[in-house]
Amino acid sequence: MRIVVIGTGNVAFHLIQAFSKSTASIFVHGRNKTALKLLYGEFPSITILSDHDLTPLNADLVIISVKDDVINDVLTQYVYSGASLVVHTSGTQTFTNTAHHSNLGVFYPLQTFSRTSIVQWHNTPLLIDASSENNLQILEKAAGLLHAPYFETNAEQRRYIHLAAVLTSNFANHLLGQAATLLQKHSIDYHILQPLVEATIRKAFTKHPYEVQTGPAIRNDQSTLDKHLALLINEPLLQKIYNNISESIQKTGNLETNL
Numbered sequence: 001m002r003i004v005v006i007g008t009g010n011v012a013f014h015l016i017q018a019f020s021k022s023t024a025s026i027f028v029h030g031r032n033k034t035a036l037k038l039l040y041g042e043f044p045s046i047t048i049l050s051d052h053d054l055t056p057l058n059a060d061l062v063i064i065s066v067k068d069d070v071i072n073d074v075l076t077q078y079v080y081s082g083a084s085l086v087v088h089t090s091g092t093q094t095f096t097n098t099a100h101h102s103n104l105g106v107f108y109p110l111q112t113f114s115r116t117s118i119v120q121w122h123n124t125p126l127l128i129d130a131s132s133e134n135n136l137q138i139l140e141k142a143a144g145l146l147h148a149p150y151f152e153t154n155a156e157q158r159r160y161i162h163l164a165a166v167l168t169s170n171f172a173n174h175l176l177g178q179a180a181t182l183l184q185k186h187s188i189d190y191h192i193l194q195p196l197v198e199a200t201i202r203k204a205f206t207k208h209p210y211e212v213q214t215g216p217a218i219r220n221d222q223s224t225l226d227k228h229l230a231l232l233i234n235e236p237l238l239q240k241i242y243n244n245i246s247e248s249i250q251k252t253g254n255l256e257t258n259l
């Protein structure tokens, strides 16, 4: 399989790393020459491209993995061979310039990527989308090279999955950051929370999360809620978050007690 990766950021790096361990031939292009040089140093089996004309490559798959708001600009900067399937890796974007190239699709890895983290591709759902059975097969083959599970999803489903991912991953991480800062201010190592947080996440995937909700809000323990709000007197934004989430917990209730 001949795969072109456009971009040199977090996702591109991990895709190149994983694909370069497979049987695929990997070609890379990007605007950042320093990043390209570093990638070549790390993965010498890849070919760095210097041209925006990709037609001679006859690639099976071109993966555009750049910042969300420039995906459509970048799409039109290249010339592809007609048979090449061109995809992006975004959970929210859609290709709009279908006149430029018609073989388009999506290859969105539902995972968080940082340069320094290790990606477990076998545990990374790939949300794929393409207009024809043949193109879907190309994406399935690419997912196979990564040993990743894949799921065919349409644009609307991806929008909701992305929203859910923000709520559960980005927001949860932000709350962890807030908790870490609070504890650090009082000279407490936030790792003290780790067993509790890990058990909470594990439990939320064995039963419906509402069924295993605990804490002062679900118990309607107003005196504890008031004490916590008093501790946050100098953190008005966090106080607001605390109030809003407590209200939401009270509104959704506990499925177990509602049964």
Ligand SMILES: NC(=O)c1ccc[n+]([C@@H]2O[C@H](COP(=O)([O-])OP(=O)(O)OC[C@H]3O[C@@H](n4cnc5c(N)ncnc54)[C@H](OP(=O)(O)O)[C@@H]3O)[C@@H](O)[C@H]2O)c1
Binding pocket: 007, 008, 009, 010, 011, 012, 030, 031, 032, 035, 065, 066, 067, 068, 070, 074, 089, 090, 091, 108, 109, 110, 111, 112, 113, 114
């Ligand atoms: N990071 C994640 O956890 C994650 C997870 C799933 C999907 N995604 C999606 O994957 C895509 C890439 O995300 P990322 O986290 O890898 O981004 P990133 O690390 O910020 O890298 C962005 C890439 O886009 C390039 N770029 C930015 N502006 C450009 C422009 N005007 N023209 C050409 N190239 C440009 C950057 O080049 P320079 O270095 O020159 O700026 C860089 O190569 C996005 O669609 C994102 O939504 C990300």
